[in-house]
Amino acid sequence: MQIDTLNNVWNQLLEPYTKSQALIDQGFELITRHYSATDRHYHNLHHLYALLQLQLEHSDLIADNENFLLAIFFHDLIYDVKQPDNEEQSAMAAAEYLFQTSYPAADIEGVMNFIRATKTHVNTDAHPDLDYFLDFDLSILGTPADVYAGYAKQIREEYSIYTDEVYNAGRKKVLQHFLDQPSIFKTDDFRAQRETVARQNLLTELQSL
Known part of the structure; x- marks a missing residue:
């Protein structure tokens, strides 16, 4: 266990x-x-x-x-x-x-x-x-789309005290911050394995807000 x-x-x-x-x-x-x-x-x-x-x-x-x-x-x-x-x-x-x-x-x-x-x-x-x-x-950002969607839902639940309007505005800033970086991941290993998937996940969530 x-x-x-x-x-x-x-x-x-x-x-x-x-x-x-x-x-x-x-x-x-x-x-x-x-x-x-x-x-x-x-x-x-x-x-x-x-x-x-x-x-x-x-x-x-x-x-x-x-x-x-x-x-x-x-x-x-x-x-x-x-x-x-x-x-x-x-x-x-x-x-x-x-x-x-x-x-x-x-x-x-x-x-x-x-x-x-x-x-x-x-x-x-x-x-x-x-x-x-x-x-x-940040490894969760570069997981398969269904896993990432579950993560995004869990984060929203952690911020459940906030209205959608407040949460979405703050979440958009976080997502955009990562997307604006030259790379989300710092090591060669993680960039090679997860960078492309992570950017697609972030974009998908950003567009859903």
Whole structure:
């Protein structure tokens, strides 16, 4: 089951940095509680699991898989559609938890920077691992049309507090922002495999709004 896989990965990540199983369990409870909230329709445990699968497939191309995995677990920990600072709040929550362990402070800062980068999806430091991290986060954009349509519906459900008029205006800006980029994906792998499909999906949704 997905939850068992997530739990196993979490334990393997944290065991070298704390002798307290209670602290490890507390961290996983924090993760599952937030990602299982009833208002989560896309940014949930299934999303986490999907990113873990991508990490597993590409782990030989990632220099620091520990930082990468921790950033996956925490990157959408805080997700409130009414707030503009979810990424910063998620980064701070990651730091608050990790500083209770012996995880190196410099690496904690690296995890926080990865999480913060999901706000703009800009890799200002040209960090190769961050290119993959951001591409994983946007990988849903380059999936088959029916999968993408399901994703778009889930996002709309997460923003259900807003009227169609308000939501559509905001969603159009997001879609157009990605379409205006020279490329949606940053790595050669994802550009080759998903760029064309992603652009068609975004255009199709844009035209439907």
